[in-house]
Amino acid sequence: MIATTEKIEYGKEVIEFELLQEDRKTLSIEVLPTTKIKVKAPENKNKQDIIKKVQNKAKWIAKQKQYFVDNYKEPDEKKYVSGECFRYLGKQYRLKVIKSNTDSVKLKNGYLLVEYNLKTPATLINKWYKDKALSIYKKELDKCFQQFIACNIVKPSLKIRKLTKRWGSYNKNSNTITMNIEAIQSNKDCIDYVIYHELCHCLHFSHNKEFYNLLESKCKNWNKLKNKLEKLVL
Numbered sequence: 001m002i003a004t005t006e007k008i009e010y011g012k013e014v015i016e017f018e019l020l021q022e023d024r025k026t027l028s029i030e031v032l033p034t035t036k037i038k039v040k041a042p043e044n045k046n047k048q049d050i051i052k053k054v055q056n057k058a059k060w061i062a063k064q065k066q067y068f069v070d071n072y073k074e075p076d077e078k079k080y081v082s083g084e085c086f087r088y089l090g091k092q093y094r095l096k097v098i099k100s101n102t103d104s105v106k107l108k109n110g111y112l113l114v115e116y117n118l119k120t121p122a123t124l125i126n127k128w129y130k131d132k133a134l135s136i137y138k139k140e141l142d143k144c145f146q147q148f149i150a151c152n153i154v155k156p157s158l159k160i161r162k163l164t165k166r167w168g169s170y171n172k173n174s175n176t177i178t179m180n181i182e183a184i185q186s187n188k189d190c191i192d193y194v195i196y197h198e199l200c201h202c203l204h205f206s207h208n209k210e211f212y213n214l215l216e217s218k219c220k221n222w223n224k225l226k227n228k229l230e231k232l233v234l
C-alpha cells in the first residue's frame with residue numbers, strides 16, 4: 001500500500017486528501033466525520049488520472065465536508081475529572097477521582113474509580129489503559145492464532161502504540177503486529193477482528209481477494225465489526 005497526500009481545488013478552497021493506492025479495482029472517495037478525505041485507488045493507476053477523477057467529484061466532496069463541519073463535534077479533550085465518561089471493552093464508565101494516600105485505578109459499580117496520591121489521575125488512567133490493552137490483546141492474539149496453526153506461520157510478536165489512523169498494522173520483517181491502544185475501548189469481538197485482519201497479513205501482504213477470503217473464513221462478521229469499530233473516532 002502506498003499512501004500520499006494530494007490536493008484538488010474547489011472554488012477558492014484547496015482540499016487535501018489522503019491517497020491510498022492498493023490492490024483494488026475501483027476508486028473510492030470517502031469523507032470522514034473528522035472531515036479528512038480518504039481516496040483509495042488501484043495500485044497501477046496513474047496518479048494524475050486519479051487526481052482528475054477526484055477533481056470531478058470536488059463539488060460532492062466539498063458538500064460532504066461542509067455537512068460534517070456543521071454537524072460533527074470533536075470528542076472533547078479529556079480533563080480527567082469526576083463525571084467524565086470513559087470507554088472500556090465496549091462499555092461506558094463514569095470517572096470518579098478521589099484524592100487518597102494511594103495510587104490505584106479500578107472498575108467498580110459502573111465507575112472507573114481512580115485514587116491518586118503521588119501521580120496524576122491522567123498518568124494513572126493512561127497507564128491502566130496501556131496495561132489492560134497489552135494483557136487483553138495478548139490473550140486475544142493467543143486465542144485467534146489458534147485458527148492459524150494449520151497455516152504454518154510463526155506467531156507474531158505484539159506491540160501496542162497509540163496509532164492515529166489505524167487500528168493495527170503488521171510488519172513482515174519483524175513479524176510483529178502493532179495494535180492501537182484505543183481499540184481497548186471497543187469490545188473483544190472488535191479487537192479480535194483487528195487481530196484476525198493483521199494475522200491474515202502474515203499470509204497475504206496486500207488486501208487482495210485471497211486476503212479477504214482468508215479473513216472471511218476466520219472472522220465471518222468482520223464487516224459488521226469493522227463498522228462498529230469505525231464509530232469510535234480515532
Ligand SMILES: [Zn+2]
Nearest residue numbers: 197198201207
Ligand atoms: Zn490490512
